[in-house]
Amino acid sequence: MKCKRLNELLELLQPAWSKEPDLNLIQFLQKLAQESGYSGDLASLTDDILIYHLKMRDSAKDAVIPGIQKDYEDDFKTALLRARGVIKE
Numbered sequence: 001m002k003c004k005r006l007n008e009l010l011e012l013l014q015p016a017w018s019k020e021p022d023l024n025l026i027q028f029l030q031k032l033a034q035e036s037g038y039s040g041d042l043a044s045l046t047d048d049i050l051i052y053h054l055k056m057r058d059s060a061k062d063a064v065i066p067g068i069q070k071d072y073e074d075d076f077k078t079a080l081l082r083a084r085g086v087i088k089e
Helices: 002-018 025-036 047-056 076-083
Strands: none
Touching: 002 025, 002 047, 025 047
């Protein structure tokens, strides 16, 4: 599992970092942490924060987070009826 996350993080990090070649890795990680709203110690920054921020970095502010899209419903009533089993897929 760790290897998959590492590969995913590296795949997302490489193109984003190459757009800002004047920054070293630590500076770039600090920039990502600030953009994501993380205010803690850089050593405590999790890979989840980096992965989701890199995935959502260039998307619209109202875009759905990856991984949640499959459960997303536009209408609350439809979501409630589906959760109660009234509407089946």
